[in-house]
Amino acid sequence: MNNKVLVIGGGPAGLTAAQTLASDNEEVVLVERGDTLGGMARELTCKGISECRNCGVCFAIDRAAEIIRMPGVEVMLRSEVVSIDKKEDGFRAKIRSSPRYVTKSCIGCDKCSQVCPVDGKAIFAPCGSGHPRTHWIERGKCLHFRKQKCEKCAEVCPTNAINYDDRVKNVSRNISSVILATGLDPIDAREIPRLGYGHITDVVSSVDAERILNEKGRMVRPSDGTSPKKIAVIQCVGSRNEKTGVEYCSKFCCKYGTKIAQLIIEGDPDTDLDFYFMDLRTLYEPQDDFKKWANDMKRKVEKKKVPRVRLIRSMPSQAFLGDDGRIWLRTSDETDSEITETPYDLVILSVGMRPRAPPDLLARSLDLAMDGCGFVRCENPKEGARVIVLGAASEPMDIEETVTRAMAAAADVARKGGSA
Numbered sequence: 001m002n003n004k005v006l007v008i009g010g011g012p013a014g015l016t017a018a019q020t021l022a023s024d025n026e027e028v029v030l031v032e033r034g035d036t037l038g039g040m041a042r043e044l045t046c047k048g049i050s051e052c053r054n055c056g057v058c059f060a061i062d063r064a065a066e067i068i069r070m071p072g073v074e075v076m077l078r079s080e081v082v083s084i085d086k087k088e089d090g091f092r093a094k095i096r097s098s099p100r101y102v103t104k105s106c107i108g109c110d111k112c113s114q115v116c117p118v119d120g121k122a123i124f125a126p127c128g129s130g131h132p133r134t135h136w137i138e139r140g141k142c143l144h145f146r147k148q149k150c151e152k153c154a155e156v157c158p159t160n161a162i163n164y165d166d167r168v169k170n171v172s173r174n175i176s177s178v179i180l181a182t183g184l185d186p187i188d189a190r191e192i193p194r195l196g197y198g199h200i201t202d203v204v205s206s207v208d209a210e211r212i213l214n215e216k217g218r219m220v221r222p223s224d225g226t227s228p229k230k231i232a233v234i235q236c237v238g239s240r241n242e243k244t245g246v247e248y249c250s251k252f253c254c255k256y257g258t259k260i261a262q263l264i265i266e267g268d269p270d271t272d273l274d275f276y277f278m279d280l281r282t283l284y285e286p287q288d289d290f291k292k293w294a295n296d297m298k299r300k301v302e303k304k305k306v307p308r309v310r311l312i313r314s315m316p317s318q319a320f321l322g323d324d325g326r327i328w329l330r331t332s333d334e335t336d337s338e339i340t341e342t343p344y345d346l347v348i349l350s351v352g353m354r355p356r357a358p359p360d361l362l363a364r365s366l367d368l369a370m371d372g373c374g375f376v377r378c379e380n381p382k383e384g385a386r387v388i389v390l391g392a393a394s395e396p397m398d399i400e401e402t403v404t405r406a407m408a409a410a411a412d413v414a415r416k417g418g419s420a
Contacts, residue, residue: 004026005021005026005028006081006173006177007028008031008178009031009180009183010032011041012039012041013039013390013405014390014391016407016410017390018070019063019066019073020407022067022070022072022073024411024414026413028072029093029095029175030075031076031081032076033079034078035124035126036064036126036132036133037067037131039130040183040186041061042060042129043207043210043214044214045263048263055399060403068131068132078100078136082096082170082362084178084362084365094171094172095170097168097170097171098168100134101163101166102136103134105161106134106135108133108135110125111156111157115153121141122137123137134161151164178366178387179413180388180393181390181406182358184356184391185353186206186351187238188238189238191238192241195318195319195347196347200319200327201221201223202346203327203346204346204348204349205348206253206256206351208222208348209260209348210260213260218267218268219346221346228345228346229345230273230274231271231344231345231348232273232275232276232329232342232346233260234315235276235350236277237350239352245374248373249281249352249396250353250396252398253352257275258280261294262290265297272307275312276316277311277312277313291311293309294307297309314331314334316330316331324343326343326344326345327346327347328343355373355392355394357393358376358393376389376394377394386416388409390402390406
């Protein structure tokens with residue numbers, strides 16, 4: 001029987017499982033639909049300035065860099081598992097890989113993107129800080145494939161990495177076990193229109209804030225690139241909300257929201273921040289530590305110390321632009337007895353998550369089902385199959401918990417030789 005293990009998903013769960021298996025001399029086929037490894041973590045930023053805050057981001061990115069060099073691991077990017085069929089000696093997985101049109105000889109110099117004449121570009125660097133750092137071409141935008149035969153990117157490429165003849169590849173792999181780690185999707189803050197996302201420029205999601213901090217090294221306003229002096233962070237946006245269909249707590253939002261707040265304040269001594277929350281559920285870390293940190297953040301104003309960080313137990317009801325061009329939040333106090341309106345330069349909406357479901361055909365192949373919240377369950381796997389669902393596809397969890405569970409599950413698979 002072939003003992004290759006199929007890992008579906010290249011985020012923290014999939015990467016950890018693949019590395020654990022490969023370290024135990026198991027052969028792994030790692031399939032990721034995106035253009036690079038790292039999952040959602042590749043778009044996040046390290047939360048530490050002077051010390052580590054255990055956000056797990058660097059762990060996930062470092063693991064992505066390691067896995068592409070590990071022997072025994074076949075990494076297939078821009079790929080999807082179409083189906084898995086039972087065979088006499090195990091299973092056969094059918095995998096479709098989309099063309100990248102850029103070979104592994106790419107060194108990431110980005111000269112190709114700089115000369116691309118397409119509005120919005122047709123050749124892209126990998127998203128975030130994931131690995132590998134190989135560019136890719138979007139065929140639907142590229143002028144070479146629209147009968148204009150543009151080859152500007154190929155002309156400037158110093159390593160001749162452009163390959164316009166690349167094509168879709170359909171391959172099969174014999175496997176014995178499947179680890180499903182399809183990850184999560186952040187809730188689109190546009191689903192909560194009263195908070196201004198999508199029509200007020202300086203209302204951003206927590207994912208947007210992470211990208212800005214990752215790219216700029218500090219928080220800036222999208223509207224003008226200036227540093228905001230007064231910021232609001234609003235927790236539980238989209239989570240615990242029947243209207244969005246996400247009735248559960250997404251579990252990691254408080255942890256990352258508090259760390260974003262700390263990163264912003266410690267990175268800019270002139271910033272004040274209001275932190276709106278319904279409940280603080282940092283789970284693995286003492287909530288009192290964050291409260292103490294917030295209480296200690298003060299500034300001197302006319303010889304008096306005033307708070308730089310305020311913790312406000314309230315869910316703002318509306319965000320709107322004032323005549324002064326600032327964002328105003330309308331909120332009530334904890335007893336709903338008083339309504340206040342407060343101006344801000346920037347508002348960050350800390351969004352929850354939804355599990356990313358596998359394609360329907362794959363789900364049927366593995367006898368997978370979704371529960372009422374969309375999380376993946378494997379209650380009646382095919383006879384002899386070993387199907388394990390890991391990470392946020394199975395339930396809400398942060399990077400730290402994802403990695404811990406993935407290591408344990410993969411070690412168990414390796415101990416049994418990849419078979420059931």
